[in-house]
Amino acid sequence: MKISKHTDTTLEDAAQAFAALGSEQRLGVLRVLVRAGPVGLSIGELGKATGITGATLTHHVKFLTHAGLVDQVKKGRSIICAAVAYDTVDRLSQFLLSECCADAEADSHGHHRKNNV
Amino acid sequence: MKISKHTDTTLEDAAQAFAALGSEQRLGVLRVLVRAGPVGLSIGELGKATGITGATLTHHVKFLTHAGLVDQVKKGRSIICAAVAYDTVDRLSQFLLSECCADAEADSHGHHRKNNV
DNA sequence: ACATCAATTCTATATTTCTAGAATATTAGT
DNA sequence: ACTAATATTCTAGAAATATAGAATTGATGT
Secondary structure, three states, rough: OOHHHOOOOOOOHHHHHHHHHHHHHHHHHHHHHHHHHHEHHHHHHHHHHHHHOOOHHHHHHHHHHHHOOOOEEEEEEEEEEEEHHHHHHHEEEEEEEOOOOOOOOOOOOOOOOOOOO | OOOOOOOOOHHHHHHHHHHOOHHHHHHHHHHHHHHHHHEEEEHHHHHHOOOHHHHHHHHHHHHHHHHOOOEEEEEOOOOEEEHHHHHHHHHHHHHHHHHOOOOOOOOOOOOOOOOOO
């Protein structure tokens, strides 16, 4: 049963998302947000938790938001950020692993698991 | 059974691994290897499959190998590459998501799943 | 209206990564 | 030993990303 169709994650999108995770600073930011859960944190609180300053933090959060890993909602004069990484990471794993061994029909044993993350 | 010892994934390692995935070229390379399965492909075959040339391909494969996503074994005058991304990706998801909502004890409903990728 | 707070955009510099040509191993065949 | 095949290191210019100071926008309170 083939599931994914044209709504598929493109290589470009997936690479962009992985790249967003591929920085210690951003990964730290995202982990703080994951810990915070759906309630989220403002940019300011995020700054205190991570030690990253204004323009730099904006830059990194934008990167994460573009990659679909973080959601931002305006609330008063703050902006609340929340991780939406849960499903996205599943999707990315899927993108990378779902076609595991598709080209290796010949051998009879010793494969890795198929269509299973 | 291979179990990771005291070597818990560090932020640095995780970021490095995600960064390795965060390039269209490398993600393409890795996907070809994932499709090929445990049998693997030589650098040359990988080059034909991806259209990336000598020094550049070496560079990218090295990146992936360092990140623990690819294994290399010398065989004759070729080098056989195989994806070991399966467990690594699990480990990375875990690193990112396992502490989901740990800081959000206050609210009673509406969280995302916990300790589950 | 004014002052303040929160975050962004503008701008510029520093650093890292990408790409690829050329030279250098290393292995295999004759 | 010589040649071809496979892949790597060396090297360097191009491109992208990181960092941060200063000016700017937008919202809130007095």
